[in-house]
Amino acid sequence: MVLKSLIPCPEEQVGDSSASEGRCTAKRFLTWTKLAAIVRFDRRFRLCRKKTPPLTKIVHARTQAFAPSVFLQYFEALHSALGPQRWWPARTPFEVIVGAILTQNTSWTNVERAIGKLREAGLLTPPAILRAPTARLARLIRSSGYFRQKAKKLKAFVRFLHDEHGGSLARMFRTPTADLRAKLLGVHGIGPETADSILLYAGQHPVFVVDAYTRRILERHGHAAPRESYESIQERFHGSLPRKAALFNEYHALIVRAGKDWCRANAPRCEQCPLFPFLPALPLPPVAVPSRMHYAQSEPATS
Numbered sequence: 001m002v003l004k005s006l007i008p009c010p011e012e013q014v015g016d017s018s019a020s021e022g023r024c025t026a027k028r029f030l031t032w033t034k035l036a037a038i039v040r041f042d043r044r045f046r047l048c049r050k051k052t053p054p055l056t057k058i059v060h061a062r063t064q065a066f067a068p069s070v071f072l073q074y075f076e077a078l079h080s081a082l083g084p085q086r087w088w089p090a091r092t093p094f095e096v097i098v099g100a101i102l103t104q105n106t107s108w109t110n111v112e113r114a115i116g117k118l119r120e121a122g123l124l125t126p127p128a129i130l131r132a133p134t135a136r137l138a139r140l141i142r143s144s145g146y147f148r149q150k151a152k153k154l155k156a157f158v159r160f161l162h163d164e165h166g167g168s169l170a171r172m173f174r175t176p177t178a179d180l181r182a183k184l185l186g187v188h189g190i191g192p193e194t195a196d197s198i199l200l201y202a203g204q205h206p207v208f209v210v211d212a213y214t215r216r217i218l219e220r221h222g223h224a225a226p227r228e229s230y231e232s233i234q235e236r237f238h239g240s241l242p243r244k245a246a247l248f249n250e251y252h253a254l255i256v257r258a259g260k261d262w263c264r265a266n267a268p269r270c271e272q273c274p275l276f277p278f279l280p281a282l283p284l285p286p287v288a289v290p291s292r293m294h295y296a297q298s299e300p301a302t303s
C-alpha cells in the first residue's frame, strides 16, 4: 500500500488499464529496491563529502547505469575524438605478457627500458627466462621498479606455462577464457587486471580490462560505487557491449588516453573531455582511485 502511494506503476502512468495488479506490484517492488540502493549510495557519499549532492541528481546518475547503450556511446565519443590507439605496443604475445607484468606500479617508459634490456640479453622468450637465474633477471629489469618481485613473477609465469601448457602460448590461449583466467589468477603476481591484459592483448580473448582510470571515470559519472569490486565493474561492460576482443582492446586504450589527458585524479579537465556531455550534474568526488603510475606518467607508445 505504501509502495503503491509512493511509486506509480509505469503501465498505469501510460494509461494501460489492463495492467495487472500483480505485475504493477512487482514493478513497484523493483523500483523500490533500486531506490533503496541509491539511498545507501547517497549515505556513503555523505560520509566522504561534506557537501551532499541532492538525491535526485544521484538518482539521475544511477539510473543511467541501467541504459545498456551508454557505454557504447562513451566508446563512440572517445573513438571519434581520439581515433584508433592500436594497443598493445609489443612485437610478440610473450612480450605483451612481460609488459603486463612489468607495468604494475610503474611508468611505461621504465617498462620499455626493461624490455629493451631483456631483448639485448636474448631473454624475451619463455625458455630463456625459465633458464635465466632470477638475480640476473632482476638486474636486467631494474628500471621497472620492484624488480626482485617482478623477476619472481616472470619466473612464476614461465614455470606455469611450461608445466601446464608445455611452454606453448598458442596451446595456453586455446584454453576457454574462464578456465584460463582462473588459472592465470593462481599464478604468483598475476591479479585480475594483469590476467585480463594478458588474455585480451596477448590472446585476443574478449575480456574487458578494468584499471584505475576506468574506475575513476565510472565513479565520476555515477556508474560505479566507491570500492566496487573489479568483477562487478567488468560485468557491467560485458553485459552492455558486444563481446568482441577488438572492441575491448580499443576501448581500454581509449579510456587510458582519457584518464591521462583529461580525467586526472585531482584536477579533471571536464570541459575539454569528449565524455563531458555524459557527465551528470554532480560534484565530482575529490579523490577517486589513486592513479596507476604507468598511466599517469606515460602510456605505451605504438611501436
Ligand code: SF4
Pocket (backbone or CB within 6 Å): 217, 220, 221, 258, 262, 263, 264, 268, 269, 270, 271, 273, 274, 275, 276, 277, 279, 284
Ligand atoms: S574529465 Fe570529466 S568529463 Fe572527462 S571522464 Fe573525467 S569526469 Fe568525465
